[in-house]
Amino acid sequence: MSLLPVAEAQARILALGRPVAAETVSLNAAAGRFAAADVTARRTQPAADLSAMDGYALRFAELPGPWTVVGESAAGAGLDTPLAPGEAARIFTGAPLPAGADTVLLQEEAERDGARLILAGEGPPRTGAHVRAAGTDFIAGGTLIAAGALITPARIGLAAVGGHGTLPVRRRLRVALISTGDELVPAGQPVSGTRLPSSNAPMLAALLGGLAVDVIDAGIVPDRLDALAAAFARVVDADIVVTTGGASVGDRDLVRPALAAAGATIDFWRIAMKPGKPLMAGRLGDAVMVGLPGNPVSAFVTANLFLLPLVRGMQGAADPLPRIMPATLAGPLPATGVRAEYLRGRWDGGRAMPLSGQDSAALASLSAAELLIARAPHQAALPAGAAVEILPIG
Template structure:
């Protein structure tokens, strides 16, 4: 068996980021930048007012002034502010020529065009002015290749003058569930069947990512049926199977893939839950075989499937981020496999959830994080620092 870290590295090595396309800004949401994005303009393009008030010359304090014009956002005052003069100005409006300071409207009184100081006035020359280029200048790099195009970065690219961005195309990801015991969610299960919970769970996990899902449905434990289903994924970037990847008599995913000419890299990982994990390629499609138990499928999807999708989509840092945390309960020693312990936040500490069974979905639904317990870790007391992967 290989370690989870080695499994992650070997899975990411199975493929490279997919082709680049140029899309409108709104279609780039939640993708990763395929190239650096540089500013095509300076922001602000000129000095702007940060407050509603009056543009004046600082040397004219304490006034009075004569109001000679008005500057609004998008409609600047075209004149010049001279000695003893002021221009009415609004937030976001261009500072008129000649003015060097903004006095806020709450500190003055106006009678027709006569303006007098009633408060303390601006604290210094240049007060309440956003200087040209204070956000960024033309040709500054705004987004770096591999950055996630979150809402803030999309807004920054738009402000920088971009209406389109270069991103990696959407991936085609096929999901296939195996098992004679599975039925569609909502169907009658009788005493011997189970609802297929993994497929909707995996689809929901992939939902925020730039993928096109291909549902291959539920396939029985039958070689011919599996071969037919695998053939339907020939044009997909990733084929994800759930169940059937172990070594039992009814676990047929691996032998059928081998019969079809797949190249399998590994099929066991030293982790708990999630030991029966398989990875390889079938033609140009990367195959990831997840365990059938729901919690194991969730944990392995978190650690391996989602990073693979991010990697192929051009992410610079595709692996889940680990954060330091404290644990509000003692933790037992760990055996030869890395433990990923379901936990939830209680105040500022993580509380391990009681069930470690890989089939118990109720504890997974309560979990906010996975505590990472490396193989061979000693028992730790309450309050001991731990590493955790945040969920959701």
């Protein structure tokens, strides 16, 4: 079986996951979700011409004055009567301009004696100075948040000002994590001999923590077909089932045969990438099944490239794939082979520095990494200063 290119594997895994149902939630519960429909403004902002500064509302054509101050306009309580020629109104930031006014004179450029107001500085430079015109932020009926956009804190504020108290989003996903391997023991428990603390499940749960996901930790499953079958039966309500380990070609790599026995269909297996070749994906009942490698670095890299995009896609993200950025190398890199490579690196003076220790089980170098340097297959060696593409990680 030939190895699948990364981009094709990403497209196929995204096609496996259909967006989940939409629901309406309060603004306080919407952060981190993706909009299930366009959110349009129910009002215009600003609803009227507002002052951007404290000062005096007047007609620009009447500069340099003098004027007679006939009242004041405050936020939420404007001046009801229009200004006649030669009149001005005290005005505060966020207050509506009285009818007849078109400009604001800053208070530090004004001098007042009772009701008499005169210019005491350079004055406003143009008509409309220090005024926030009606509709300059958005107008009623305009799109505030496009379908598929991530609901960020700023977008929540925008929706609130636009007249919304709730938002349409995709429901939370249920993601089950199954760690396979006779050598694993739960994190924090005593370890003897060649056994290992299980690190993939807590690492992946943390990686999913920024998304609208409910993680189901199905525990550690030994390398036995009956144990794997029982584990799959326990997570039938999950939207995504993630296994780590057991997906390679060894005698004890039993995830594939266990999935076949459970009635799963495998869409693809093995990717032309390093680390992370033994990746598989398919469907297990109504769930998308993702088999990640057991080595922690491989699991981390493939989760960033495949699992997180799948989660974002099923939550309705318009652009679920990881963000690729251009960067400049701070150190040299050797030529690549037949697989794409994702090298751990860090920022060094604004440049991407490859880390030493790129072994797929080396968690110490992963913990120090700030980015992955992405390289295509069959690339020549690169010197320091060469252009590369990177994926930010955290």
